[in-house]
Amino acid sequence: MPDTPQTLESLRRQIDEIDDAIHDLIMRRAGVVGDIAATKSSDRVAMRPGREATILRRLAARHEGAFPLPELTRIWRELITGFTRMQGPFAIAVYAPEGHDDLWDLARDHYGSHTPMTPVAAPIQAIRAVHEGTATLAVVPWPVEADGDPWWRILFSDDPRTPRIVGSLPFVVTERHRDEPLALAVAHIEPEPTGDDHAMIAVEVTGDISRSRLKQTFETVGLPPVAFWTRQARTAEDPVIHLVDVADFVAIDDSRLLRLAERLQEDLAPRIRLIGGFATPIAIGRRS
Numbered sequence: 001m002p003d004t005p006q007t008l009e010s011l012r013r014q015i016d017e018i019d020d021a022i023h024d025l026i027m028r029r030a031g032v033v034g035d036i037a038a039t040k041s042s043d044r045v046a047m048r049p050g051r052e053a054t055i056l057r058r059l060a061a062r063h064e065g066a067f068p069l070p071e072l073t074r075i076w077r078e079l080i081t082g083f084t085r086m087q088g089p090f091a092i093a094v095y096a097p098e099g100h101d102d103l104w105d106l107a108r109d110h111y112g113s114h115t116p117m118t119p120v121a122a123p124i125q126a127i128r129a130v131h132e133g134t135a136t137l138a139v140v141p142w143p144v145e146a147d148g149d150p151w152w153r154i155l156f157s158d159d160p161r162t163p164r165i166v167g168s169l170p171f172v173v174t175e176r177h178r179d180e181p182l183a184l185a186v187a188h189i190e191p192e193p194t195g196d197d198h199a200m201i202a203v204e205v206t207g208d209i210s211r212s213r214l215k216q217t218f219e220t221v222g223l224p225p226v227a228f229w230t231r232q233a234r235t236a237e238d239p240v241i242h243l244v245d246v247a248d249f250v251a252i253d254d255s256r257l258l259r260l261a262e263r264l265q266e267d268l269a270p271r272i273r274l275i276g277g278f279a280t281p282i283a284i285g286r287r288s
């Protein structure tokens with residue numbers, strides 16, 4: 001059919017009607033979010049990364065038609081952040097030293113265009129900002145093996161005010177993320193299981209344990225390990241700390257953590273701390 005001014009005009013009228021319907025639904029969603037906010041305690045962070053992951057996975061699974069899924073999930077990230085900011089202050093400290101803006105971009109994509117973000121020169125500064133309350137959430141680099149003084153070490157603490165790992169970025173992994181570094185989010189948020197999660201477990205030991213024995217011990221107690229990082233001792237008194245990424249949801253009172261301690265107890269006097277977890281990211285492609 002030729003693009004006569006009349007058909008174009010009537011098609012654009014349909015677009016305006018659709019936009020009004022979308023806009024009405026967003027305003028209606030804001031009313032429901034207001035009711036949800038009333039159920040949350042006002043001194044706690046409103047963001048629930050597990051619920052957000054479930055929403056995005058559900059929409060990605062039901063998506064059909066020509067509109068690209070990466071853009072659809074991007075719109076929902078913007079919406080969810082707006083609805084989170086509606087419920088209380090939300091600000092981010094991002095590890096983004098001069099000339100390294102990869103994590104800045106990941107944080108913007110995930111936490112929205114208008115969320116206040118502050119760049120910091122060291123991961124520990126971002127976590128300190130959360131600890132001190134000047135930021136709600138810290139975006140820090142994914143652990144690397146060669147790090148002699150890893151940031152995640154400061155999460156190994158019995159202080160209940162210590163923040164924990166609550167998310168992994170990007171959550172929606174697309175083609176353009178293939179070679180990008182990953183990041184982790186750290187905040188004071190209680191974990192919620194989503195049915196597909198990871199846990200980050202730190203094990204401090206006094207003696208030597210091989211990777212293969214550590215891996216086997218995790219497997220024996222039913223914690224499926226998928227990655228390991230080790231912070232080596234610098235002096236004889238300095239403990240070795242292993243960080244283990246486990247492909248399952250683990251709660252603070254999970255009996256598998258006790259069994260892990262029992263298995264390692266004999267020779268290693270382990271101290272084991274669950275330092276957080278995150279919903280497994282989703283990978284999506286473009287259909288065209």
Ligand SMILES: C=C(O[C@@H]1C=C(C(=O)O)C=C[C@H]1O)C(=O)O
Nearest residue numbers: 033036047048051052080083084
């Ligand atoms: C509405 C809520 O608060 C936040 C906003 C969400 C949303 O917009 O759907 C989801 C999770 C939370 O981060 C909620 O907890 O359900």
